[in-house]
Amino acid sequence: MTKSLFPGFDGLMSLSRREGVDVRPTLLRVLTDLYVQTRIHSDDEQRQFTELATRLIDQVDDATRAAVKAKLAIYPQTPVPVLQKLGLVAAQEGRRVPLAREIP
Numbered sequence: 001m002t003k004s005l006f007p008g009f010d011g012l013m014s015l016s017r018r019e020g021v022d023v024r025p026t027l028l029r030v031l032t033d034l035y036v037q038t039r040i041h042s043d044d045e046q047r048q049f050t051e052l053a054t055r056l057i058d059q060v061d062d063a064t065r066a067a068v069k070a071k072l073a074i075y076p077q078t079p080v081p082v083l084q085k086l087g088l089v090a091a092q093e094g095r096r097v098p099l100a101r102e103i104p
Contacts, residue, residue, distance in 0.1 A: 025064040028056040032068045036075045050079040057085045 035041070035049050057065060069086045072078040080090050 024056055025060045028053065028060050028064060028068055031056075032071055036071055039077065041077060046077075046079055050081050053079075053082045054085045057082075 031049065031052055035045075035053075041049070053068075057068070060068075065086070069088065072082060072086060073088055078088075078090075083090050
């Protein structure tokens with residue numbers, strides 16, 4: 001049995017079982033906030049975050065997705081599958097950061 005990446009989610013999980021309450025946006029934001037607070041992650045932590053985040057990204061509203069994308073875009077340890085799911089590119093040493101383009 002794997003250890004939970006973030007113990008103490010019991011309250012959020014019980015809230016998720018209530019009808020009409022969508023905790024996915026809150027869950028993704030909290031998971032992201034907790035993930036970026038630590039510079040080094042075990043392989044298991046990285047795997048768990050990747051699995052949860054990639055599943056939740058498509059299930060949340062645009063505002064939540066944008067907030068998570070902004071945090072993970074500047075976090076150097078963001079797993080590549082999560083970056084790809086958010087439409088971001090992993091940083092490479094020596095490669096220039098592309099300029100932002102105008103949103104139509």
